[in-house]
Amino acid sequence: ETGVTQTPRHLVMGMTNKKSLKCEQHLGHNAMYWYKQSAKKPLELMFVYSLEERVENNSVPSRFSPECPNSSHLFLHLHTLQPEDSALYLCASSQESQNYGYTFGSGTRLTVV
């Protein structure tokens, strides 16, 4: 365990479903991130939360909705997804202003059918 826990590990959902991905960190970090990793594509930074405020949204479609209720928890709410949204979704956390890099969770493998 890295200290960043993602649930569920695997998720299969239909295009009309609503689901949520959860990320939890117990490292005392003050920043959290969502990344999308698709096959044969670079890691895509989706959202950044710093001190529970969203500071970056990299042109992500509105069918992805993040929520950061506190510094330890991060959610990604999903609705009316498309098959091309199938990917590994990675959560990470860091302590901003420190040069230690990120700690990643194991990811949620999402399949949209």
Added chain:
Amino acid sequence: AQSVAQPEDQVNVAEGNPLTVKCTYSVSGNPYLFWYVQYPNRGLQFLLKYITGDNLVKGSYGFEAEFNKSQTSFHLKKPSALVSDSALYFCATLPNDYKLSFGAGTTVTVRA
């Protein structure tokens, strides 16, 4: 913009042979450089980092990396590769905004 580049999509080596995964950087000022490894269907795991100090950095699983300022490189190395080292390797840099910038990744295959 501060970035890293991984010039090789794939590296194939025989078990027991030296392994090198290349990374070059384009960073103004002092670079903060990282290597991460990703095993199949897992998240990224931290291997090592260079912030300052010795140019040769030792990390997890017997890996090391050499910071070379004149060549703007930060290649990852392992003297004797194992089949279990087969994975996807990412080089990254941490600019002033503290958002890690990743390379495209290099797939390493170590054959028995």
